[in-house]
Every structure is written in C-alpha cells, then in structure tokens.
Amino acid sequence: MPSADRTTTGSARRYLPISMLLVLSGVCAMPKSTAAGSSEPAEDPYCEFIPAASTDGQIPGLIIGAEVLLPEGSRADHGVHIRFNGSIGAVGDFAAARAEFPNAAVLDCRGTAVLSPGFVNAHEHPAYSYAFPDPNLNPDYVHRDEWRLGINGKVKLPPPPGYYFNPGDRRTAAILLAMELRHVLGGATAIAGPGGVPGVIRNINRHRRIGDLELYDMEADVEVFPYSFRVVEDLRDECAGGPAYRFPPPARADLPFMAYVPHVGEGRTTSCAARAEVGRYLTRVQGSERRYSLVHGVATNREDYAVMRQFDVALVWSPRSNLALYGETVDIAGALDQGVRIALSTDWSPSGSFNMREEVKCARRVAADVGVAMPSEALWRMSTVNGAYALGLEDRLGAIEPGFRADLVLVKHTGGDPYDAALTATDREVLGVWIDAKPILLAEPLDRKLLGSECVGLEGMAPRVCGVLEAFELSARSFEDHNAATVPVNDASRQAPCEFRHPRP
Structure with missing residues (x-):
C-alpha cells in the first residue's frame, strides 16, 4: 500500500x-x-x-x-x-x-x-470507552446484532451515551481525557477509532470533518458497519437456503493510500451471518492493492487464515471482548500456524480490556488455554509494530x-x-x-x-500528568469530580472477564 x-x-x-x-x-x-x-x-x-x-x-x-x-x-x-x-x-x-x-x-x-x-491500540471506540460493562453482559450471543438489537430472544445491551470533544464542555473533556490517560498509563501512545481529545494520546481515524484535522493525527479508514446495520436480518433468507443477498455497494470510494479497518465476522463460527461477512470480505481484499485489516474476526477459520496470509490481511484481535460477548475468540493456533499478522486491541471498556497491558494478560491466558506458546516478544510485536502495520502506519509508528x-x-x-x-x-x-x-x-x-x-499528581496513580489538565482548564480536583462514575485511570478490577464459555467446534 x-x-x-x-x-x-x-x-x-x-x-x-x-x-x-x-x-x-x-x-x-x-x-x-x-x-x-x-x-x-x-x-x-x-x-x-x-x-x-x-x-x-x-x-x-x-x-x-x-x-x-x-x-x-x-x-x-x-x-x-x-x-x-x-x-x-x-x-x-x-x-x-x-x-x-x-x-x-x-x-x-x-x-x-x-x-x-x-503500544499501538489498533481498535477502540473512544467515545464510549469510559463506561463499565452492562450488568446484563453475558457470553451467550451468537452475532453482534443480538446484543446490539436484542434479536433472537437475546437481552439487548444498549451502548452508553457517546461523548465527543467540544472545546467549551469541560465535563466531556475530562471524561475523554481520563479514557486517554488510562490507555497511556497502560502503555499505549496511539489508539484507532472515532473520538477522543486533541493533543494527548495519538488519535487515528479518517478525516471527514474540519475538526478532524486537529483531533486525528494520522488516518486509517475505520469502519464499524461495513455491510449494514442489521446483517442478521439482511441475510436471514440467504442463511435459510435462499438466494444470496446483495448488500449495497460501499458509499465511500476506495482509498488505496489508507488502510481499511472494518469490523468483520463478529460472531461465533456457528453464525451463518458472521461467516457470510468473512467470505464476502476476503473476496473483496483480492481485488485491490490497498492495505486491509479485519477487526474481531471471531468467525474466521484456518482456511480464512490462509487467504489472509496470502493477501496480507492483518487480524486485529480483542480476545477479552470476544470472550465476554460470544464465549469464544479466534482460532489463535490456526492464525499463528498460517502466519497471519496479528495486532492486539482493547475494543472498548463495556466488554473489552481497560488498557493494552490488560489485553496482553488476556491474550496470554487464551493462548495457554488452547496450548499455544506465546512468548513475550511475540505479544510485544502484536502490541507495537503489528498494530501500526494493521493501520498502514508502519513507516511512522510502532518502532x-x-x-x-x-x-x-x-x-x-x-x-x-x-x-x-x-x-x-x-x-x-x-x-x-x-x-x-x-x-x-x-x-x-x-x-x-x-x-x-508542570506535572500534576492524580489520586491512585504514581506517575504525574504533564501539561495536560491545564490545556483543558481542569484541576486535579475537577478532573476527579467529573470522573467519579467512569472507569478509573488505574483500576481494572471491574473489566469484563477473560474466559472461554463456548469452545470452538
């Protein structure tokens, strides 16, 4: 690319x-x-x-x-x-x-x-990543549409309100700043996804509006819904043996100079809709010189990994969020055996790890549970150079x-x-x-x-924060008051669990 x-x-x-x-x-x-x-x-x-x-x-x-x-x-x-x-x-x-x-x-x-x-956190939802997991969070969903929309008899998990930076809103700035400092304290210096505050962590997303030039230092084409907002419903007839459904063509032009980083295959391997997403996406990547990555990919298998390796598609892996919602995650042994480039990411606080070091812990546990040796150097590469590569930024970040x-x-x-x-x-x-x-x-x-x-001490964390609170007209006290009900900067005790519930077939 x-x-x-x-x-x-x-x-x-x-x-x-x-x-x-x-x-x-x-x-x-x-x-x-x-x-x-x-x-x-x-x-x-x-x-x-x-x-x-x-x-x-x-x-x-x-x-x-x-x-x-x-x-x-x-x-x-x-x-x-x-x-x-x-x-x-x-x-x-x-x-x-x-x-x-x-x-x-x-x-x-x-x-x-x-x-x-x-660390280059290759996938996050910064606008929502201040919230604790929903009390109804459970690992029994088959496809993400089930928890998003409450279909197929499953309990809906409504997303928390999104916070987007407004220069005149100190409360919103404090909440987003706490989210970014949490990631920085956890070793990350860049996160990909819509939202955040300018001038602290390095935010990465496609420039769409004038304000994005200040907020996003670098670009990657991050896409949450690459096919539709209701994939399970759209594919219901196809998955029942009917004709193949034709999704509308992408609204945005192909941008060969920018990595494409969409959610694909977010559901169990038993989900017809999730498997259909993977098949369509891996067909698409074969027709372009663009850098492609695949976020989540829970429904991928060894045959898919061979295609991903052949066409240099990076897998952006969020094991904790996968396990918390679906009870399973990618076939990590198969992906490694096929030589797929893997980047770790946290997804978001309602179901994922609160920072990258917590995601590393979960990845280690997943690997151990399936009998895969995961050396520290390999996990470090997944957190640094591979994250940059997944975003098409390996010539500037991650090393x-x-x-x-x-x-x-x-x-x-x-x-x-x-x-x-x-x-x-x-x-x-x-x-x-x-x-x-x-x-x-x-x-x-x-x-x-x-x-x-110039540096300010915050309760509960040892290193001091330098030149950041003042930029948003916040004191240590006002920062802490605004974040009384949000995920703490330095306490991961209430994050989602990292444990298998539905072993892959």
Missing part, C-alpha cells in the same frame, strides 16, 4: 511545554527549585539527568539511555535521540549518540530501565527508528525479560511516556528534573 510522507503527520498541534524547550536548549542549566525550597529534586535511583548545553537558541534535543526494544531485538546500553519537532533523530550505541549530539540533554537510565515504542514519531514508554527494569517489563509494568514502574516527544507522564522526581513544576 502506498505510504504517506513521514513528515506530513499532522502533529504540528503538539507543542512541547516551554520548560521542556528550555531544558532541551540549555537555557535551564539547573533544575527548578522544589516547593520545599530545595534547589535539587530528590535523588532518582533509576535515571541520571544532564541538562542540555547552552547552544545560542538552538534545541539539540534529548538522549534517553536504556535497554532499547528495537524491531531487530533488544539492545542494552543504547541511546535514542529525541528531536524537539517530535521525531526520533538517531538510535544506536549510547556513547556514540553522546558523541554525535554532544550538546543534547541526557536522561541516562541504562541498567535500570527499558525503552519501548508505545524506535530514525524518522519515526517519538512515541516512547520508559519503564523500570533491573533484570529478566525486557519484553515482560514493557508488557507488565505497573503504574509504579512507569518512568515516563512521551508522545511526539512531548512528556505526558513522568515519575517523580523526573518531572521536576525535566519540567520543573
């Missing part, structure tokens, strides 16, 4: 805080004083910070030293140079990076931390490479599997999250070392 120029990312709206620019340009040669009056922040046992040298107004950037997770593998004692324009400038040996950029600020966490690309966007997650690591560290970090193990080189979360005392006093 043709790729867009890396430099045209729509990221101009992300501005580094003034204090960060000062630190990176060497104007701030000393850390700011703390509230207690000390001239130095508390000692940090994980990272040493060296401000940038003075360079007469130039901004030489920041070098982060750590064990770095690269597409070709993990590399200890590496350095990643972050440019002030939001991109990665260089990746390589730490000493070589220091020599190449001698005036850059340095955050040296070698031997104590892992630096990973942020630590020169020229890619500086979407990075730094977590504590003093031994063991570095991929596990990235996949399982608790909030107290998160040292920092950068999106477009802008720090969104920083642990104490890194926030005071890098930014002075």
Whole structure:
C-alpha cells in the first residue's frame, strides 16, 4: 500500500511545554527549585539527568539511555535521540549518540530501565470507552446484532451515551481525557477509532470533518458497519437456503493510500451471518492493492487464515471482548500456524480490556488455554509494530527508528525479560511516556528534573500528568469530580472477564 510522507503527520498541534524547550536548549542549566525550597529534586535511583548545553537558541534535543526494544531485538546500553519537532533523530550505541549530539540533554537510565515504542491500540471506540460493562453482559450471543438489537430472544445491551470533544464542555473533556490517560498509563501512545481529545494520546481515524484535522493525527479508514446495520436480518433468507443477498455497494470510494479497518465476522463460527461477512470480505481484499485489516474476526477459520496470509490481511484481535460477548475468540493456533499478522486491541471498556497491558494478560491466558506458546516478544510485536502495520502506519509508528514519531514508554527494569517489563509494568514502574516527544507522564522526581513544576499528581496513580489538565482548564480536583462514575485511570478490577464459555467446534 502506498505510504504517506513521514513528515506530513499532522502533529504540528503538539507543542512541547516551554520548560521542556528550555531544558532541551540549555537555557535551564539547573533544575527548578522544589516547593520545599530545595534547589535539587530528590535523588532518582533509576535515571541520571544532564541538562542540555547552552547552544545560542538552538534545541539539540534529548538522549534517553536504556535497554532499547528495537524491531531487530533488544539492545542494552543504547541511546535514542529525541528531536524537539517530535521525531526520533538517531538510535544506536549510547556513547556514540553522546558523541554525535554532544550538546543534547541526557536522561541516562541504562541498567535500570527499558525503552519501548508505545503500544499501538489498533481498535477502540473512544467515545464510549469510559463506561463499565452492562450488568446484563453475558457470553451467550451468537452475532453482534443480538446484543446490539436484542434479536433472537437475546437481552439487548444498549451502548452508553457517546461523548465527543467540544472545546467549551469541560465535563466531556475530562471524561475523554481520563479514557486517554488510562490507555497511556497502560502503555499505549496511539489508539484507532472515532473520538477522543486533541493533543494527548495519538488519535487515528479518517478525516471527514474540519475538526478532524486537529483531533486525528494520522488516518486509517475505520469502519464499524461495513455491510449494514442489521446483517442478521439482511441475510436471514440467504442463511435459510435462499438466494444470496446483495448488500449495497460501499458509499465511500476506495482509498488505496489508507488502510481499511472494518469490523468483520463478529460472531461465533456457528453464525451463518458472521461467516457470510468473512467470505464476502476476503473476496473483496483480492481485488485491490490497498492495505486491509479485519477487526474481531471471531468467525474466521484456518482456511480464512490462509487467504489472509496470502493477501496480507492483518487480524486485529480483542480476545477479552470476544470472550465476554460470544464465549469464544479466534482460532489463535490456526492464525499463528498460517502466519497471519496479528495486532492486539482493547475494543472498548463495556466488554473489552481497560488498557493494552490488560489485553496482553488476556491474550496470554487464551493462548495457554488452547496450548499455544506465546512468548513475550511475540505479544510485544502484536502490541507495537503489528498494530501500526494493521493501520498502514508502519513507516511512522510502532518502532524506535530514525524518522519515526517519538512515541516512547520508559519503564523500570533491573533484570529478566525486557519484553515482560514493557508488557507488565505497573503504574509504579512507569518512568515516563512521551508522545511526539512531548512528556505526558513522568515519575517523580523526573518531572521536576525535566519540567520543573508542570506535572500534576492524580489520586491512585504514581506517575504525574504533564501539561495536560491545564490545556483543558481542569484541576486535579475537577478532573476527579467529573470522573467519579467512569472507569478509573488505574483500576481494572471491574473489566469484563477473560474466559472461554463456548469452545470452538
């Protein structure tokens, strides 16, 4: 699929805080004083910070030293140079990076931390992903039309009200901001789907309205209803042995420069309607050079995976949501055996995981239940580079490479599997999250070392939130008050279960 120029990312709206620019340009040669009056922040046992040298107004950037997770593998004692324009400038040996950029600020966490690309959550419904699961949620639905519409004698699960960003509505901004911070704390730096707030996590969706240019940094053609709003009803005669139903042609033109990412086959393998969706879609993908992905695909089988592999169709997998609604999920063994590219995603909070690290836990459990070995590195790839690939953005996101966007997650690591560290970090193990080189979360005392006093503490989470609440005219108190009844930023105890109820035939 043709790729867009890396430099045209729509990221101009992300501005580094003034204090960060000062630190990176060497104007701030000393850390700011703390509230207690000390001239130095508390000692940090994980990272040493060296401000940038003075360079007469130039901004030489920041070098982060750590064990770095690269597409070709993990590399200890590496350095990643972050440019002030939001991109990665260089990746390589730490000493070589220091020599190449001698005036850059340095955050040296070698031997104590892992630096990973942020997770790319390839499928979400941000406008609705603040809500807890419905009390009537159960895994006995055969097709998504049953829970959506209450057909075939099944209990309807009405969606929660959707929240869409309005610059004058602080409550809506707070609810959407909490949703995004929940995902950022869980390791994600990008989510695909309609909704969200501008300037925090990287939102990805097709540009349809003027306001979308500010909200969505990058584009993918995400489609919830690729065939119709009532597929089961439309296919009732066909599934009873009658003539094949002809869906109306897609209303939108084929866009070969943009990945197509629709819901397909969201129902059990015993669902005729779900199987018919899969068959139609896999016929369509054979006639275009466009990047195609397939969201959910619960009704897919080994024969489908062979076609998906042949035509490079990525599978966007949300195991928790699949199990919570249908009691089964994809044939993960068959998909892996056929070499299908798999990307993990959370779907939405009413039935899916509350963040990507929780989705990884569910994927691990599913794999273990069916006897599939799922190494941490494989799960990490499903959460990073494969997510970017499913969205057609693998030349800009999902990896630590020169020229890619500086979407990075730094977590504590003093031994063991570095991929596990990235996949399982608790909030107290998160040292920092950068999106477009802008720090969104920083642990104490890194926030005071890098930014002075710009970061705000929120109840129940260890890292501090940097330059975000102020942008929406929110205080910590008002943010928490607006979110008293929404999914917490750092508590996954009320998410849907991850367990099989209907083993695949």
